[in-house]
Amino acid sequence: MEETQRFCKKCLLRDIDPDRYKEEIEGYINALSPSDKAAPKAYAKRLHICESCEYLLAGTCQACGCYVEIRAAGKRVVCPKKKW
Ligand code: SF4
Numbered sequence: 001m002e003e004t005q006r007f008c009k010k011c012l013l014r015d016i017d018p019d020r021y022k023e024e025i026e027g028y029i030n031a032l033s034p035s036d037k038a039a040p041k042a043y044a045k046r047l048h049i050c051e052s053c054e055y056l057l058a059g060t061c062q063a064c065g066c067y068v069e070i071r072a073a074g075k076r077v078v079c080p081k082k083k084w
Pocket residue numbers: 049050053054055056060061062063064068071079080081082083084
């Protein structure tokens with residue numbers, strides 16, 4: 001069987017088109033079902049906490065590796081450092 005090489009197109013931030021990155025993040029969040037999505041106020045509060053967190057680096061949480069804007073959008077998701 002022939003192996004297909006898999007690679008991540010987004011391994012490096014420098015390789016990401018900023019407009020496309022934003023579009024994809026928003027697309028992912030918009031695709032969440034309402035029952036899985038955090039309420040707008042909760043989402044804003046979470047991101048506010050992330051903005052002042054020492055683990056935030058270029059939109060990524062250094063504690064878990066997630067894009068915080070995606071992580072915070074999930075209703076049942078929690079902060080890996082229990083900040084929200
Ligand atoms: S998810 Fe938690 S640990 Fe990660 S950046 Fe946000 S507040 Fe900090």
